[in-house]
Amino acid sequence: MRVEVNGIQINVVDTGPKDAPAVVFSHALGVTLEVWDAALAHLPDGLRLIRYDMRGHGQSDVPPAPYSMGQLIADAEGLLDVLNVRDAVFVGSSIGGMIAQGLAIKRLDQIRALVLSNTAAKLGVPAVWDTRMTQIRNGGLESIVVPTLERWFAPEFRATDEATRWGNAILDTDPRGYLGCCAAISGTDFYTPTSGLRLSCLGIAGGHDGSTPPDLVRETVALIPGSRFELMRRSGHLPCVDAPGKFAALLTGFLTDIGHLPNLRAPDGAQ
DSSP states (O other): OEEEETTEEEEEEEESOTTSOEEEEEOOTTOOGGGGHHHHTTSOTTOEEEEEOOTTSTTSOOOSSOOOHHHHHHHHHHHHHHTTOOSEEEEEETHHHHHHHHHHHHOTTTEEEEEEESOOSSOSOHHHHHHHHHHHHHHOTHHHHHHHHHHHSOHHHHTSHHHHHHHHHHHHSOHHHHHHHHHHHHTOOOHHHHHTOOSEEEEEEETTOSSSOHHHHHHHHTTSTTOEEEEETTOOSOHHHHSHHHHHHHHHHHHHHTTOOTTOOOOTTOO
8 A cells, every 4th residue: 555654655565463563674775665575474473564665666656866864764754653553673674774773763652673684874985875876877777786786695696586586676666766765875874873772673684795794784783782683694685585584583583582472373384
């Protein structure tokens, strides 16, 4: 369904009992909410699972770029208000992890705990993002697909149809939306505000992640006292894609540890 938030339509999929513990998923740059589908199939029954296309992506509106991180955070905030969500676990991948940090800083009533997957408090420097945006303006999104997949996935996984699918997802992204979110990442540094967070946090990194290397993820997660860090050695930037069962197992373990799975039963075949 599409929900109006901050003057735009946001595409959201909201499944499970509305009074159940909520888990919210925010995806990476250049993909859609479908990136979570394989991992969600391994989660326990009975949760309320909410995933959405951020502005400029998927079936959400593509307002004029550039975007600010504040706008992306306000989109998530407004969406959860419309859906009447409180005390959720927010799972963010890459730019989605930056949104997760910003939302937790702003609205602790909405966020009970964080899962920061393949993300950081600061991703690169403005010059790097300026170069990427110039490349896209000159050569289109086609010019970044191959190097992006090289950063995202281990060599053996890049040869699979699944990797090709997510390369096509980049091509299907509206260039205005991609560029808008690049600008948001470029202008964001959450090191100081994230260090002030006091909530349960799980950090996940991939051993083959060339976009957010494990040490970068570990450094960010360590800003939050008591946080937990997990390295998926054979995975890349999107472990929910290249190892969905293991990703879901880590998430389920974390939800169990923080008491977010009361009286729930894992589905048959869950890992």
